[in-house]
Amino acid sequence: MPFSWLQTLLTGRDAQRHGSVDWDAKYGTDTGSSVELDALTIRQDSRRYGERYQASDPRVLADSLKYIGLDPRAHRFVDLGCGKGRMLIVAAELGFKSCVGVEFADELARAAKRNVAASGFDSISIVHGDAGAYAFTDEPFVLYLFNPFSTPIMQRVRDNLLKLKRADYTVIYKNARERHLFDEMATLRYRGSPPPHRGLWGTHVWLPRR
Numbered sequence: 001m002p003f004s005w006l007q008t009l010l011t012g013r014d015a016q017r018h019g020s021v022d023w024d025a026k027y028g029t030d031t032g033s034s035v036e037l038d039a040l041t042i043r044q045d046s047r048r049y050g051e052r053y054q055a056s057d058p059r060v061l062a063d064s065l066k067y068i069g070l071d072p073r074a075h076r077f078v079d080l081g082c083g084k085g086r087m088l089i090v091a092a093e094l095g096f097k098s099c100v101g102v103e104f105a106d107e108l109a110r111a112a113k114r115n116v117a118a119s120g121f122d123s124i125s126i127v128h129g130d131a132g133a134y135a136f137t138d139e140p141f142v143l144y145l146f147n148p149f150s151t152p153i154m155q156r157v158r159d160n161l162l163k164l165k166r167a168d169y170t171v172i173y174k175n176a177r178e179r180h181l182f183d184e185m186a187t188l189r190y191r192g193s194p195p196p197h198r199g200l201w202g203t204h205v206w207l208p209r210r
Helices: 003-011 045-049 059-068 086-094 106-119 151-162
Strands: 076-080 098-103 124-128 141-146 169-174 188-192 203-208
Touching: 059 086, 059 169, 059 188, 059 203, 076 086, 086 098, 086 106, 086 124, 086 141, 098 106, 106 124
Parallel strands: 076 098, 076 141, 098 124, 141 169
Antiparallel strands: 169 203, 188 203
């Protein structure tokens, strides 16, 4: 079985037709290299539920917004487990009115702040803390997740979403290993996957249930 075919099955991307681009060259940032948790300083007890850092494909967000027809200018962008901040910069480029990233690893949070500063966008903020403790606000927002943590933390995220007075948010979840938690939420309806990002490890989208 050719590797490119397997990658397409899992991620929805054709490795040969969609070659990687040196995204960091645009702003002089450093977001590309993956980092294992063992190499990071994490002071929260939730360390054991985290996943290694891996940069997101910048095309995921633009393709997802196009797929659902969402205008980012009226929304806040929230990235839980934002790592080095790449998707926050992508979101700012796309015109979100504000962007916030939450990261529990000391080194990654500092890297995200450096990268955001290098990008020049003043609409981005970084919260150094536990994503499971992040308090969402009652405003339209897009929640982005790239398989950042396992069930216990994702359950806390779900519970925090359910505390909101109204479900005016969209969830974009790449490599959605805990997708059942969102499938089961009465406040959301599953929309599907953007065509370029289908597959077992692809991107999945939920919209508010009206």
